Amino acid sequence: MSRSALQLRSLVSEDNTLTLSLEDVDIPEPGPEEILVQMEAAPLNPSDLALLIGPADVSKAEYSGTAERPVVKAPIPEHLMGMVKARLGQSLAIGNEGAGVVVASGNSDAAKALLGKRVGIVGGDMYSQYRCVHTMMALPLEEGTTSAQGASCFVNPLTSLAMVETMRAEGHTALVHTAAASNLGQMLNRICINEGIDLVNIVRKDEQTAILKEIGAKYIVNSSSDNFYAELTEALVATGATLAFDATGGGELASDILNCMEAAAARNMGEYNRYGSDVYKQLYIYGGLDRSPTVLKRGFGFSWGIGGFLLTPFLAKVGLEKSMEMRAKVAAELQTTFASHYSEEVSLAGALSKEALGRYSQQKTGEKFLINPSA
Amino acid sequence: MSRSALQLRSLVSEDNTLTLSLEDVDIPEPGPEEILVQMEAAPLNPSDLALLIGPADVSKAEYSGTAERPVVKAPIPEHLMGMVKARLGQSLAIGNEGAGVVVASGNSDAAKALLGKRVGIVGGDMYSQYRCVHTMMALPLEEGTTSAQGASCFVNPLTSLAMVETMRAEGHTALVHTAAASNLGQMLNRICINEGIDLVNIVRKDEQTAILKEIGAKYIVNSSSDNFYAELTEALVATGATLAFDATGGGELASDILNCMEAAAARNMGEYNRYGSDVYKQLYIYGGLDRSPTVLKRGFGFSWGIGGFLLTPFLAKVGLEKSMEMRAKVAAELQTTFASHYSEEVSLAGALSKEALGRYSQQKTGEKFLINPSA
Numbered sequence: 001m002s003r004s005a006l007q008l009r010s011l012v013s014e015d016n017t018l019t020l021s022l023e024d025v026d027i028p029e030p031g032p033e034e035i036l037v038q039m040e041a042a043p044l045n046p047s048d049l050a051l052l053i054g055p056a057d058v059s060k061a062e063y064s065g066t067a068e069r070p071v072v073k074a075p076i077p078e079h080l081m082g083m084v085k086a087r088l089g090q091s092l093a094i095g096n097e098g099a100g101v102v103v104a105s106g107n108s109d110a111a112k113a114l115l116g117k118r119v120g121i122v123g124g125d126m127y128s129q130y131r132c133v134h135t136m137m138a139l140p141l142e143e144g145t146t147s148a149q150g151a152s153c154f155v156n157p158l159t160s161l162a163m164v165e166t167m168r169a170e171g172h173t174a175l176v177h178t179a180a181a182s183n184l185g186q187m188l189n190r191i192c193i194n195e196g197i198d199l200v201n202i203v204r205k206d207e208q209t210a211i212l213k214e215i216g217a218k219y220i221v222n223s224s225s226d227n228f229y230a231e232l233t234e235a236l237v238a239t240g241a242t243l244a245f246d247a248t249g250g251g252e253l254a255s256d257i258l259n260c261m262e263a264a265a266a267r268n269m270g271e272y273n274r275y276g277s278d279v280y281k282q283l284y285i286y287g288g289l290d291r292s293p294t295v296l297k298r299g300f301g302f303s304w305g306i307g308g309f310l311l312t313p314f315l316a317k318v319g320l321e322k323s324m325e326m327r328a329k330v331a332a333e334l335q336t337t338f339a340s341h342y343s344e345e346v347s348l349a350g351a352l353s354k355e356a357l358g359r360y361s362q363q364k365t366g367e368k369f370l371i372n373p374s375a
Numbered sequence: 376m377s378r379s380a381l382q383l384r385s386l387v388s389e390d391n392t393l394t395l396s397l398e399d400v401d402i403p404e405p406g407p408e409e410i411l412v413q414m415e416a417a418p419l420n421p422s423d424l425a426l427l428i429g430p431a432d433v434s435k436a437e438y439s440g441t442a443e444r445p446v447v448k449a450p451i452p453e454h455l456m457g458m459v460k461a462r463l464g465q466s467l468a469i470g471n472e473g474a475g476v477v478v479a480s481g482n483s484d485a486a487k488a489l490l491g492k493r494v495g496i497v498g499g500d501m502y503s504q505y506r507c508v509h510t511m512m513a514l515p516l517e518e519g520t521t522s523a524q525g526a527s528c529f530v531n532p533l534t535s536l537a538m539v540e541t542m543r544a545e546g547h548t549a550l551v552h553t554a555a556a557s558n559l560g561q562m563l564n565r566i567c568i569n570e571g572i573d574l575v576n577i578v579r580k581d582e583q584t585a586i587l588k589e590i591g592a593k594y595i596v597n598s599s600s601d602n603f604y605a606e607l608t609e610a611l612v613a614t615g616a617t618l619a620f621d622a623t624g625g626g627e628l629a630s631d632i633l634n635c636m637e638a639a640a641a642r643n644m645g646e647y648n649r650y651g652s653d654v655y656k657q658l659y660i661y662g663g664l665d666r667s668p669t670v671l672k673r674g675f676g677f678s679w680g681i682g683g684f685l686l687t688p689f690l691a692k693v694g695l696e697k698s699m700e701m702r703a704k705v706a707a708e709l710q711t712t713f714a715s716h717y718s719e720e721v722s723l724a725g726a727l728s729k730e731a732l733g734r735y736s737q738q739k740t741g742e743k744f745l746i747n748p749s750a
Contacts, residue, residue: 051649083674086641249673266461274426275685285673294671298624298663299458302685308677310650 003027005129006373008348010052011091012076012084018056020072020352021065023091028132032106035114035135040147042098042126043340044351044360044369045155046247046287052094054087055080058361063354070352095126095371099141099150103130110135118145120153127348129373139327145334148342148370155311156184157330157338158323159286162314163245164191165322170282174198176236176244176257179289180220181208183340183368184247189217190337198239202232202253223253229260236264244283245309250290254283254306255297262300276301284309289363342368347375378402380504381748383723385427386466387451387459393431395447395727396440398466403507407481410489410510415522417473417501418715419726419735419744420530421622421662427469429462430455433736438729445727470501470746474516474525478505485510493520495528502723504748514702520709523717523745530686531559532705532713533698534661537689538620539566540697545657549573551611551619551632554664555595556583558715558743559622564592565712573614577607577628598628604635611639619658620684625665629658629681630672637675651676659684664738717743722750 004024011019030036044052056074065071076084099120105111119138125131141150167175177188180201192199193216200219201212209220219235221228235241242265244257258281265279281300286309296306315323330338344367346356351371360369379399386394405411419427431449440446451459474495480486494513500506516525542550552563555576567574568591575594576587584595594610596603610616617640619632633656640654656675661684671681690698705713719742721731726746735744 047649086644255668269461274422278688286677288673293630294669294673296669296671298660298669302661302683303688305680305682307680307682310677313653313678 006348007093007125007129008095008127008351008371009091010054010094011089012054012087014088016076016078016081018054018072018074018076020052020074020357022069022348022352025128027130030104030106030111030132032108033111033134033136034106034132035102035111035119035138036104036130036132037100037119037121037138038103039098039100039126039128039131039373041100041151041345042095042371042373043152043342044371045096045152046289046363047155048094048096049360049363050288051092053357053361054084058357061354061357063352068349070349072352072357093125093128095128096124097122097152097154098126098131098371098373099147099153100131100374101147102138108135114138114140117141118147118150120150122154127351127371127373129348139331142331142334148345148372149335149339151370152183152340153330153334153338156187156340157334158315158326159311160184160187160191160338161326161329162311163188164195164197165318165326166284166309166314167197167243170243172241172243172282174200174239174241174243176200176202176241177247178202178245178253178257179247179287180217181211182247186211186215187338189215193217194337198241200232200235200239200241202257223256229256232256232260233263236260237267240264242279242281246283246285247287248290249285249288250292250294252295252297253290254285254294257283258300258304258306259297262304273301276303278303280304282306286310340368342370344368345370345372345375347371348373350375381723382468382500382504383470383502383726383746384466385429385469386464387429387462389463391451391453391456393429393447393449393451395427395449395732397444397723397727400503402505405479405481405486405507407483408486408509408511409481409507410477410486410494410513411479411505411507412475412494412496412513413478414473414475414501414503414506414748416475416526416720417470417746417748418527418717419746420471420527421664421738422530423469423471424735424738425663426467428732428736429459433732436729436732438727443724445724447727447732468500468503470503471499472497472527472529473501473506473746473748474522474528475506475749476522477513483510489513489515492516493522493525495525497529502726502746502748504723514706517706517709523720523747524710524714526745527558527715528705528709528713531562531715532709533690533701534686535559535562535566535713536701536704537686538563539570539572540693540701541659541684541689542572542618545618547616547618547657549575549614549616549618551575551577551616552622553577553620553628553632554622554662555592556586557622561586561590562713564590568592569712573616575607575610575614575616577632598631604631607631607635608638611635612642615639617654617656621658621660622662623665624660624663625667625669627670627672628665629660629669632658633675633679633681634672637679648676651678653678655679657681661685715743717745719743720745720747720750722746723748725750
């Protein structure tokens with residue numbers, strides 16, 4: 001095994017330029033509790049994409065370097081440089097999670113037990129040929145599971161489970177989810193169907209409705225519909241959902257959801273209350289597919305909350321035992337409940353090709369890339 | 376004592392008209408646990424005003440009736456009728472709180488003990504010559520306290536105390552408050568000075584800065600300043616405030632506060648984190664002085680929350696014992712910590728005069744009306 005390997009890097013420099021490249025990095029020696037994983041698959045999630053290309057204008061990118069070592073340079077509009085101030089000059093590795101084979105281990109029993117096994121791992125820097133992590137960051141994949149199948153075994157599966165856990169912990173009985181036909185959204189549907197939880201799916205396109213219908217979703221509302229507001233309100237009346245998870249963040253969708261929840265609650269109200277209903281309505285923003293400001297038209301009284309939602313603080317809050325229980329469920333249901341789908345598989349170098357970058361930077365419906373660092 | 380008395384009423388009818396008038400209502404007989412109060416003073420708070428005039432265009436109001444029984448009719452723009460749909464055709468009494476003398480009581484010891492006393496009361500419908508309430512809704516005023524002094528002994532005092540209680544309960548150590556020179560804001564300053572809590576006051580005008588300086592406020596930031604963002608960030612760094620109470624609700628002020636809190640937190644961060652700092656930032660909207668949408672420019676990561684805040688649910692949550700403790704503090708400090716100031720006192724009929732209505736409907740800085748139903 002050579003002493004160095006390739007890693008995909010993203011750098012924002014003071015001249016308003018984003019540079020993407022493959023760099024040589026030392027292959028680390030695993031510590032006692034660590035394993036070294038030869039990476040075979042890592043998904044390109046929206047949160048990875050945000051770190052990878054930031055606010056750069058990829059349509060104006062220049063492609064140079066060689067086929068094995070491509071270099072991409074893209075301009076960042078001056079008014080967006082504030083967004084990346086904190087990462088200026090830092091060459092960042094990317095990739096939240098992935099999967100591969102354990103090719104070396106530390107001396108602890110936990111580490112040695114994983115040697116030769118295929119694992120899903122989490123912890124950043126996954127767009128690398130090799131990645132060294134603590135054994136706690138690894139989920140052993142069941143026999144017969146490929147790295148492609150196990151590449152997304154942390155973020156989406158645990159986030160969808162966290163949504164259901166949050167629903168129960170905060171006293172709600174049904175859920176609303178936006179961008180609902182995503183891999184995560186499909187997992188959430190399967191969990192909710194399994195557990196008999198009503199889930200209101202909000203999508204933007206008919207083709208997304210079709211995807212969800214096929215997996216058995218009962219409540220699907222299209223935000224592009226002329227009757228969106230009325231249709232969402234009816235679904236909320238039918239389900240009693242007072243908790244929403246929103247992947248988009250921007251625009252008026254969050255506001256619409258809260259206002260429709262309030263309209264649903266108002267159906268059961270007696271006399272006029274200037275402060276609105278006393279039904280508590282909560283919405284969590286867990287993504288930023290729409291970067292525009294969140295616009296809240298506050299017609300939903302005073303009994304409401306909006307907040308950011310992230311998996312890591314959630315896991316810290318529920319504790320190790322609960323987290324491990326959730327992981328075990330994911331491992332057991334990786335090819336059913338938590339199955340992921342990708343539209344394209346590319347190599348590290350391929351991820352920096354004009355064709356691939358042009359496509360995934362647009363985050364089109366159904367486009368989901370998988371990077372294979374061993375290809 | 377006559378069997379009926381005057382009460383101020385607000386009615387929205389289907390023809391897009393708001394009607395304000397004084398109506399005859401029966402004077403109720405107090406039940407065993409009730410007292411009948413002859414009202415002498417009731418403040419016109421922004422929340423009262425919202426119910427009183429709703430979205431009507433007061434500048435186009437028509438004034439009729441007699442001096443004793445004025446009638447005001449004002450048009451409501453068609454596109455705003457949705458806001459008042461739930462109160463259509465209901466003649467509403469107004470006035471959150473007030474003070475007066477107990478002129479009759481029920482047979483319980485608690486009720487009889489209040490006979491002849493001057494009390495502050497809460498529970499709505501206070502713009503009335505007489506108001507019958509449960510003894511639990513009354514706070515006996517200390518000897519020598521006038522009804523004008525005791526008229527605002529619930530909403531503002533308990534809300535300002537609730538802010539400090541919330542700060543402690545949710546693990547914050549300092550506060551931010553907007554519209555900070557209000558009666559409530561002044562109370563909050565006095566509480567915080569007494570208890571050694573850092574409070575960042577946000578005002579819009581220099582004259583408001585002067586009011587707060589005079590009562591000893593240390594951190595005052597003017598949102599009209601060209602350097603507002605930098606000045607607010609410095610105040611947040613100095614105080615470590617991660618909790619804000621916002622009376623305005625609309626526009627970008629909430630967003631600015633959260634972004635400045637994040638900028639303050641970022642000063643202490645080491646490496647770049649795409650998800651922002653892990654410092655939890657909370658903002659509560661407790662009023663709606665600015666009715667425009669809340670616009671959130673989400674540059675503050677994922678560790679944040681925004682919600683509505685109302686006194687009544689807060690008191691229900693903390694329980695009776697704590698609520699009573701807070702009330703006792705208000706009674707003891709009504710002429711110091713919890714002193715209120717009014718710019719004008721009007722009678723029930725006077726509240727419906729063109730001059731008064733024209734002025735208080737504009738909610739100008741420093742304009743605070745007190746209605747005296749016995750005048």
